[in-house]
Amino acid sequence: MDNWSWEIFFDAFPVVLEGLGITVGLTLACYLFSLIFGFVWTFLRRVPFKPLNWIVTWVMEFIRSTPPLVQLFFIYFAWPMVPVVGMTLSPFTSAVLGLGLHFSTYIGEVYRSGIEGVDKGQWEASQALNLSTRQKWLKIILPQAIPPTIPMLGNYLIIMFKEVPLASTIGVVGILHMANSYGAQYWAYLEPLTIVAILFLVLSYPSAILISKLEKRMNRRFDKKETLNSSKGATT
Amino acid sequence: MTEPIVTFQDVHKSFGDVEVLKGINLDIKPAEKVAVIGPSGSGKTTIIRMLMTLEKPTSGDIIVDGKNLWKMDKNGQLVDANEKHLREVRGDIGMVFQHFNLFPHMTILENCMTAPIHVKKENKQTAKQHSIQMLEKVGLGDKLDNYPSQLSGGQKQRVAMARALVMRPKVMLFDEVTSALDPELVGEVLEVIRDIAKEGEMAMILVTHEMDFALDVADKVLFLDEGVIAEQGTASEVIEHSSNERLQSFLKRFRA
Amino acid sequence: MRGINITISVLIASAILGYLMAFIAGLCRLSSNVFIRKATGFYIELFRGTSLIVQLFWLYYAVPMLFDIQLGSNWLVGVIAIALNYGAYMSEIVRGSILSVAKGQTEAATALNMSSFQRMRLIILPQAVRMMLPEFGNYLIQMLKATSLVYLIGMNDILYYGNILRSNDLSQAPTVYLLLLVFYFILALPIIWLTRKAEVISKKGVAS
Ligand SMILES: Nc1ncnc2c1ncn2[C@@H]1O[C@H](COP(=O)(O)OP(=O)(O)OP(=O)(O)O)[C@@H](O)[C@H]1O
Ligand SMILES: [Mg+2]
Numbered sequence: 001m002d003n004w005s006w007e008i009f010f011d012a013f014p015v016v017l018e019g020l021g022i023t024v025g026l027t028l029a030c031y032l033f034s035l036i037f038g039f040v041w042t043f044l045r046r047v048p049f050k051p052l053n054w055i056v057t058w059v060m061e062f063i064r065s066t067p068p069l070v071q072l073f074f075i076y077f078a079w080p081m082v083p084v085v086g087m088t089l090s091p092f093t094s095a096v097l098g099l100g101l102h103f104s105t106y107i108g109e110v111y112r113s114g115i116e117g118v119d120k121g122q123w124e125a126s127q128a129l130n131l132s133t134r135q136k137w138l139k140i141i142l143p144q145a146i147p148p149t150i151p152m153l154g155n156y157l158i159i160m161f162k163e164v165p166l167a168s169t170i171g172v173v174g175i176l177h178m179a180n181s182y183g184a185q186y187w188a189y190l191e192p193l194t195i196v197a198i199l200f201l202v203l204s205y206p207s208a209i210l211i212s213k214l215e216k217r218m219n220r221r222f223d224k225k226e227t228l229n230s231s232k233g234a235t236t
Numbered sequence: 237m238t239e240p241i242v243t244f245q246d247v248h249k250s251f252g253d254v255e256v257l258k259g260i261n262l263d264i265k266p267a268e269k270v271a272v273i274g275p276s277g278s279g280k281t282t283i284i285r286m287l288m289t290l291e292k293p294t295s296g297d298i299i300v301d302g303k304n305l306w307k308m309d310k311n312g313q314l315v316d317a318n319e320k321h322l323r324e325v326r327g328d329i330g331m332v333f334q335h336f337n338l339f340p341h342m343t344i345l346e347n348c349m350t351a352p353i354h355v356k357k358e359n360k361q362t363a364k365q366h367s368i369q370m371l372e373k374v375g376l377g378d379k380l381d382n383y384p385s386q387l388s389g390g391q392k393q394r395v396a397m398a399r400a401l402v403m404r405p406k407v408m409l410f411d412e413v414t415s416a417l418d419p420e421l422v423g424e425v426l427e428v429i430r431d432i433a434k435e436g437e438m439a440m441i442l443v444t445h446e447m448d449f450a451l452d453v454a455d456k457v458l459f460l461d462e463g464v465i466a467e468q469g470t471a472s473e474v475i476e477h478s479s480n481e482r483l484q485s486f487l488k489r490f491r492a
Numbered sequence: 493m494r495g496i497n498i499t500i501s502v503l504i505a506s507a508i509l510g511y512l513m514a515f516i517a518g519l520c521r522l523s524s525n526v527f528i529r530k531a532t533g534f535y536i537e538l539f540r541g542t543s544l545i546v547q548l549f550w551l552y553y554a555v556p557m558l559f560d561i562q563l564g565s566n567w568l569v570g571v572i573a574i575a576l577n578y579g580a581y582m583s584e585i586v587r588g589s590i591l592s593v594a595k596g597q598t599e600a601a602t603a604l605n606m607s608s609f610q611r612m613r614l615i616i617l618p619q620a621v622r623m624m625l626p627e628f629g630n631y632l633i634q635m636l637k638a639t640s641l642v643y644l645i646g647m648n649d650i651l652y653y654g655n656i657l658r659s660n661d662l663s664q665a666p667t668v669y670l671l672l673l674v675f676y677f678i679l680a681l682p683i684i685w686l687t688r689k690a691e692v693i694s695k696k697g698v699a700s
Contacts, residue, residue, distance in 0.1 A: 003557050065633050065680035066673045067640035070651060074673065077658060078665035086666075162543030169644060176546060189553030197550060201541040208541070288603050319608060327605050337600035341618045350614055351604035403604060 003190065012192040016178045020199065023174035026095055027161045033100030034160070035153070038107030045112065060105040069166055072098040076170040095167035103160055110152045114145035151215035158204050158211070165196075175199055239302070241266045241328075241439050242287065242407055247296035249282055256282055258463035260296070264456075266406070269433050269440045271450035271471065274460030275486055280443040283460070284409045287441070288331045289322050301328050301406060327355075330405030334412045336392040338384040344371065344395045345380040348402050356403070363402075370398040374428050390421030394428055401432070408432075410442040422446070429453070447490050451475055459483050495650035500679075502567065502639045502649070506574035507632055513579025518586025532583075539580035545641055548573040552645045570642035578635050585627045589620035622694045629687025633680055640676070650675060 044056045063071070076094040080086050089097070118141055126136040168177035179196045183189035244262035248255065256279045264270055272280050285291040286298060289305060298305040307314045308321040317325075339347050348367035352358040358366075371377055374394040384392055393413055400408060410429065414422040426449050433440060433453045444450055450457055450471055457474040459467035467480045475487065520532040539547065552569050556562055593616050601611040643651040654672045658665045 003560065061684065062673070062677050065637070065684060066676040067637040067651075069637075069640045069643075070654075070669060070672050070676065073651075073655070074666075074669035078669045081663055081665045165543055165545050176549070180549070183553060188557075189549070190557040193546065193550045193554045196546050197542045200543055200546060201538070205537060205541040288599075290599055290602060323605060323607060326602075329603075331603040333596065333600060333603075335596060337594075337596040339597065339600070339615055339619075341622065351606065354610050354614060355605050355607075399604070 005188070005191065008186070008188050009191040009195070012179070012182050012188070013195055015182050016175050016192050016195045016199070019173055019175035019178035022092075022172060023164055023176075024161075026092065026099075026167060026172060026174060027157070027164050029092075029096045030100040030103065030160055030164065031157050033096055034102075034104035034107045034156075037100060037104035038111055041104060041108030042111040042115070045108070060108065063102060064105040068099055068102040068163065069169065071102055072166060072170055074098075091167065091171040094170055095164070095172050099160065099163060099167065103156060103163075106156060107153070110149050110156070111145075113152075114149040115141065117148055118144045148218060151211050151218055154207070154211040154214065158207055161204060162200060238265055240264055241268075241301055242441075243297075243299040244283075245297040245299070247283075247286070247298060248294045249279070249286065249291070250294045255294075256463055257293075260465060262458070262465065264407070264439055264441065266439055267436055269453050269455050270442070271454035271457045272441060272443045272460055273445070273447070273450065273457060273474075273486070274466075278460045279463055280460055281411055284331070284411050284441060284443060287407070288329055288409055289326045300325060327403075328406040329409065330400035330403050330407070331409040332393070332396050332400055332411070332413050334416050336384075336389075336396045336416075338392055338395055338399070340384050343381050343383055344376065344387070344398075347384070347395055348399045351399070352402055366402050367398070370402050371395070373401075373431070374398045375424070388421060389417045390424045393417065393425045397425075397428060397432070405438065407439045407441065410440065410444070412443050412445065415445065445490060447475055447487065459486070461486075495648055495653045496675075498567070498642070498647055498649040499639050499651075502570050502574070502642055502647075503636055503679075505571045506578070506639070507635055509571060509575035510578040510582065510631075510635060511628065513575055514582035514586050517579060517583035518590065521583065521587045522590060536580045536583055539577050544573065544577045544638055545644070547577055548641055548645060566642065566645050566647050569645060570639075570647060574635055574638045574641075578631055578638070582624075582628065582631050585624050585631075586620070589623040590616055592623065593619045625690035625694050626687055629683060629690050632683050633687075636676065636680055636683065 041056065041060055045053055047053065072094060075089065075098045076091065079094075080088040122140055122144065123136075126140045131139065165174060165176035168174055168180065171177070175196050179189075179192035182192045240263040242262070242264040244260045247257060247260040249257040260283065272283065274280050282291060286293050287300070287305070292306060297307065303325045304314070304317075305322075305325050306317050308317045309315075338344070339350070342350065345364070345367055348370060349360075349363045352363040352366065353360055356363075368377065368380065371380060374397055376391060376394055376398070379387065379391065384395065387395065396413075413429075414425050417425065426446065429440075429442070430449075430453055432438070440453075442450070442454070452471075454471045456468065457471045458465050459474055459478075459480070461467075461482055467474055467478055467483050469478075474483070478484070517532050517536060520528050521536070523529055523532075548570065551573050552566070597615050597619065598611055601615045606614065639649070640651050643649050643655075650672060654668050657668045
């Protein structure tokens with residue numbers, strides 16, 4: 001442990017911390033993008049046209065099962081070379097598009113599970129009440145579909161936070177980038193990288209606990225609903 | 237007089253603050269068939285589970301074939317049993333559960349063979365032979381390679397019995413083994429128990445709500461009520477000629 | 493295409509090591525020994541709480557500085573980082589699956605006088621593993637994606653050669669990266685297929 005230097009640690013700390021704003025900002029931007037784009041996937045999959053569903057499903061599968069790092073490189077290095085639609089994007093924008101798109105496929109699944117989790121009777125009931133499509137979604141389906149997905153969505157925020165340092169590879173100067181360039185400059189990687197690890201731990205661990213608490217609360221509520229339903233079923 | 241195979245000596249059991257069993261004293265002779273009846277929550281299952289070492293008594297002694305189940309001798313002192321001691325003593329006991337508890341990832345033959353092979357170290361061929369014999373005895377000789385999910389409730393329960401029987405226990409415990417079954421399947425299971433009972437050698441403790449069945453097979457009936465054995469005697473003494481009021485009203489519900 | 497063997501060998505090695513870690517850590521989390529439980533919990537939270545790329549750099553740059561040791565090759569560093577990270581995630585699946593095998597199964601096995609080790613090996617684990625399979629499949633895809641990170645610690649994997657191609661001829665960039673993505677997808681396809689199979693299998697043969 002002789003190689004650990006508190007001097008370097010305190011010297012590097014403010015430097016690394018400078019990147020925190022970008023890291024957090026990028027996380028939020030990616031998250032927002034994927035929350036919105038997740039809706040697009042979910043919507044496209046609900047369009048009653050089989051070939052389109054099929055294509056969308058496989059495109060999602062493709063995006064989800066290939067490395068986000070390569071996707072980042074594609075958007076940052078290759079997109080400008082693509083004829084007609086290609087254009088040069090800043091590292092930050094590329095990261096938002098790349099990581100946001102990658103995770104939107106997961107978020108889309110979360111939405112889908114939420115919608116499919118709504119009891120079939122609810123759809124029939126809204127049909128029976130002769131609600132418009134808009135009313136049906138806004139008043140009946142979404143209010144029930146969204147709450148159970150909140151813990152899952154929260155989890156994805158944390159997952160994305162931990163994925164965001166990938167963007168340092170295309171030059172987004174978040175905490176990892178700051179740590180690496182500090183390391184390269186003074187040939188001292190140990191302390192700055194440890195700082196990065198600590199920052200991640202300090203930010204993500206409490207949020208993970210918070211979310212698992214939330215999840216337990218929701219599960220309890222959900223369970224209660226279920227037992228209520230089943231006891232109803234037993235008496236009739 | 238023969239030594240009892242199972243003895244309960246002032247056995248108490250509490251769950252948290254609630255005392256469920258308040259001093260059970262009991263002797264069961266080898267090959268004796270004992271039916272336990274009583275209202276729901278009176279502690280019937282708890283008695284059986286303590287005997288199977290699935291639940292630990294709060295105080296008192298349970299002795300099986302001369303061995304104290306929950307206590308062992310350590311340098312001349314009686315101390316709480318450890319896992320090793322429990323394994324030595326519970327080999328004499330077998331149990332059939334209300335909800336079968338078959339192993340879903342094994343065929344019914346494997347369900348029966350696994351314990352003889354791994355616990356009793358029988359060689360595979362012998363274990364297989366015994367298991368097939370036992371499964372034929374319970375009428376399932378043609379289902380050896382089926383999985384539990386492919387069987388009816390009555391069939392599952394018969395497998396569960398074969399599985400317990402191949403271990404050749406000296407005491408066999410049955411906890412309401414027909415109460416999870418559809419009414420039309422109860423008969424086939426009781427029939428098998430009757431056959432086993434007739435063969436004799438094994439002591440049996442049956443928790444049951446089937447009074448006619450108890451009259452038929454039990455040498456002795458215990459009426460358990462509010463944590464104690466409120467009444468005991470031969471089946472006809474307890475079920476047909478008792479003057480205990482609570483027992484009367486309990487029986488009335490089943491005779492209705 | 494060069495570099496494929498690195499990508500694939502890293503994937504296979506880290507998957508094996510990762511599953512192994514998952515079982516070890518998952519079982520330790522269920523140990524009756526408080527110290528073992530806490531220590532494993534610390535490992536799991538540490539690796540789940542920081543990100544894989546940070547762990548990778550930390551193992552690559554910081555560990556040699558801290559302990560004056562070399563972890564051998566970059567290949568090994570990559571494998572260890574991926575395995576430790578996903579082992580931590582998957583250990584929670586191992587633990588959860590074991591806990592969700594019905595209590596009656598343990599009791600039935602006890603009634604047949606099996607030892608606690610036999611109960612685990614013959615009754616609980618075979619059922620729990622069936623439940624784990626689909627999630628294990630999903631994580632295998634995560635690990636496949638993670639193999640691309642070894643490029644960042646100087647390994648000449650498929651991404652490295654892709655980048656060289658791109659710097660030789662910038663106009664080729666779209667083709668190069670698209671080919672890379674397709675290559676990863678082709679590797680992923682059998683895993684996706686197996687995962688779907690596993691979902692079917694896991695629905696059968698479990699008491700819960
Ligand atoms: N693990 C446990 N924890 C707390 N209380 C328990 C537990 N097991 C049993 N009890 C309580 O002990 C009492 C006796 O239970 P037991 O299952 O032995 O009754 P029983 O006679 O078998 O009833 P039944 O006819 O309904 O099966 C009940 O009040 C029950 O709620
Ligand atoms: Mg009971």
